[in-house]
Each structure stands twice: as C-alpha cells, then as structure tokens.
Amino acid sequence: MKSFLIALGVFALVLVGGISWGIGVNNQLVGLDEGVSQSWSQVENVYQRRLDLIPNLVATVKGYAKHEAETLEKVVAERAKVGRVEINNPEALKQFQAKQGELSSALSRLMVVSEQYPDLKANQNFRDLQAQLEGTENRITVERMRFTEAVKAYNTTIRKFPASLIASFRNMKEKPYFDAKEGADVAPKVEF
C-alpha cells in the first residue's frame, strides 16, 4: 500500500512538473509569436509610410514631367490595394512582397528619369522627398531585418525538440520569411 502511495506521489509530481513545463514553453511561444506580429506591423508601417509619400511626389513631379508622374500614379493605384496581410500565409506574404517590389521598381524608374529634368532636381521639395524616400527605404530594410529575426526566433524554437511537442499540440506552424531573391526590391539609388 505504502509503495503504491509513493509511486502515486511520484507520478503526481512528474505530472505537475510536466504540466508546468508545458505551460512555460507555451507562454514562451506565445511571446515569440507576439514578437513576430509586432515586427510585422512595423514592416507594414514603413511600407505604408512609403506609400504616403507618393501623392506628394506625384504632385511635385507633375509640374515638370507630367507623363512620368501619371505613370507612377497608375502603378500606385494598382499596388495600393494591399489589404491586411495574414503573415502565417506564405502565399499572401509573397504577393505582398511582389506588389511592394513593383512599387519599388516604379519609384526607381521615376528617379532615373528625373535625372533628365534639371529643374525638377533643383526643386527643394523634390530633394526633400528624395531624402524621405531614401530614409524610408532604409527603414524598410531595418524593419524587414527585425521581422526576419523575430520569425527566425519563433521558427527555431518551434522546431526544436521537445518544444515542438507543445507547438504541434497548440497547432502552431512555422511562419514564412521574406523571399531573399530580391531583384525587384532594390532600393531606389538616389545619387547626385
């Protein structure tokens, strides 16, 4: 009888220990998940910031290079229809990245073309906008880097054993990264 009670006690201890470990891991994963969401919203913020600069840019450029301004406007109109991106969905992330990439291309084309309009280049407003675009591209790079780090932390923790048990129990899946093949995503180089 006594040995049975002892065995029961040990079993209960192990069970309690296991449960509290499980809770700990779960909370850690939740924390990492939140970290990913947070850094993603920062990424969206800076992309939105870039989008917000465009109307001003279009207005400034229109006075000098009407055709280019209108082209940019058309590109933006299509790309701006980016809804909320569900970051657990790799397809959605790819689409988001593609759209932003097209916008980047349009912007860099505009910058290249503007080289041919010395009046436009001399316009202080345009120069300010160029600085702001450059700054925003920097910010995009930084926030994407932080997002990638957050996703990496989350993914490696989920995949490691024994945390992977809790993760699959809670149905937590790996999150997608940004595609590194970034041909279209080059920041518009602004050089005088």
Next chain:
Amino acid sequence: MIWDLIHFFGGSRRIAIAVPAVLSALCSLGIAPMSGHAAKVVPEYPPSTLVYEEKPTLNPENFKRIENYLLRHERATGDQIVIALFQGLEGETPSGYANRVYASWGLGEKGKDNGLLVAFFLIDKQVAIEVGYGLEHVVTDAFSKRVIDTAIVPQMKKGDLNAAILSAIEMIFVEIESPVIDPTKSKAARDELQQLTEFGNKVPSLVVLFFALIPLLSIFLIIYRLRYAYELDYQSKGWRPNRKGRLGFDLLDIFLILGALSGRRGRSHHGGFGGGGFGGGSGGGFGGFGGGRSGGGGASGGW
C-alpha cells in the same frame, strides 16, 4: 551568394533556416561575415565621451569643444547626440553601418529613443546620420539630408572637419531647440539629483525619529489607559471597578492610535538641497548610453 548555396542544396527549408542561423551565430562571435562581402566591425564604445574617433583626428581643443556642446545638450534635454569619426567603410553602405553602430551602442534613453548618430567615413568621404525613433519627428529624413548638404558637405569639401562638425551640431540643436537646462531631463543629471537628495535624507533624521516616536508613545498611552479602564470608585464596600464609566479611551486616544497605524514612518524626505549646485558642466561627465533604438531614419551623403 548564400541563397545560391541553399539552392545548390536543393532549396530545402531546413538549410534556409540553418545556414543563416549558423552564420548569425558565427557573426556574433565575429568570425563569419553577415552578408556576401566583408563587414566592418562595430567598435566597443568608450562610455565616457560623446565623440568617438576610430583614429585620433581632431586636435584636442576642438575635440573638447565639440564634446562640451554635446554634453551640455545631453544634460539639458537627455538627447544623446554622438559624433563618430570612422576611417573606411570596408565595403558597407554608410547608412547600413551607421544603423548597426547605433543599434550596438544603444544611443538615447530606453523608451524615449532620443539618440542621434552622425557618422563620418573619412577615407570614403561619406557621412551618415542615423536618428532614433524619439527624435524622428523633429530631425526628419529631409532635415538630415539638408544638414548634410548645407552644413557638412561644403565644409568637408574645403577640408575643414571641425567646422563641418560644429555647423552640423548647431543646425541640429537649433532644430531640436533645447532651451533651459532642466535637471530632470537628462538621466545623468537625474542621477546626480538623486544622490544629492539621498544625502539630504540623512540630515533630518531627527524629524524621522520624532515621527517614529509618536506611534510608540501612542501605544504606551493606550496600554496605560486600558490598565485603568475600569475606574476605581470608592463605594462603601471599597474600591471596585466602575463598569458604567468611561470606555477606557477617548477621542485623544483614537487620534493617537490612528497616528500609530498610519505608517508615517515610511515617507521619504526630500532635503532642502533641491537643484542647486550642479548647474555648471563640471560636475561629472557623460553617464553612458541608455539603450535606445533607431528605426533606420536619417540620411547619408558624400563629398
């Protein structure tokens, strides 16, 4: 380059995760480069000054003058503005490297993120301004570019580094508009104030003792009163307790009890030292970075 390796291994996601992870781990040991090309090492920061020189460039009096301007601003507003003079870029972009340096040094107070880094790259003739989150709304990207174009580049073209730094700092200060030296703004100043008031705490210990005595006295009084709660009344049969009498304590006693229970002992006492005595810049130097963050704002340019 890394991604070519990954595709060589068949594009497996395991590798896609493992390779950057391993490289980052090695990077933190300073062994492997982060990207395809060589990375410039971010130096450990000497915490006692707001001017960093990879190689001694400025002459001592210029160095001191710049440092004093930056220190004074830091004490007034808490903004940690740093001038860093690097030599070569070693293949990095100015804003990329400046961002890494900023992140590593942690300029600005944590939470407030009021830091700003002006990084010169003397061999490559580039300069980058990196602005913390907290100062971004004041020192905008466009303004940073203007500082570079109007204050830094013309002077650097003339070869006058000192003038470039001074005019850049002035332009930035004017934009931030630091008026009065407010001792509570800067962390170093607040620490000093804290130390002074702690000293002030030790002096009025008499007052504290007095406050401690009141509860003790009250307790004694209560005990004394309770002992004589039952008034002895001379009756024909001798002294006997007067039950119909007083309760044993009255209003005065209640106040004393309340005084004992209110825990006035716990209140800290600010001495009469206030903020005087450290308005001058001589009291202590720079206290260290607060661990603020930057989002990549700012601008860069070259001469």
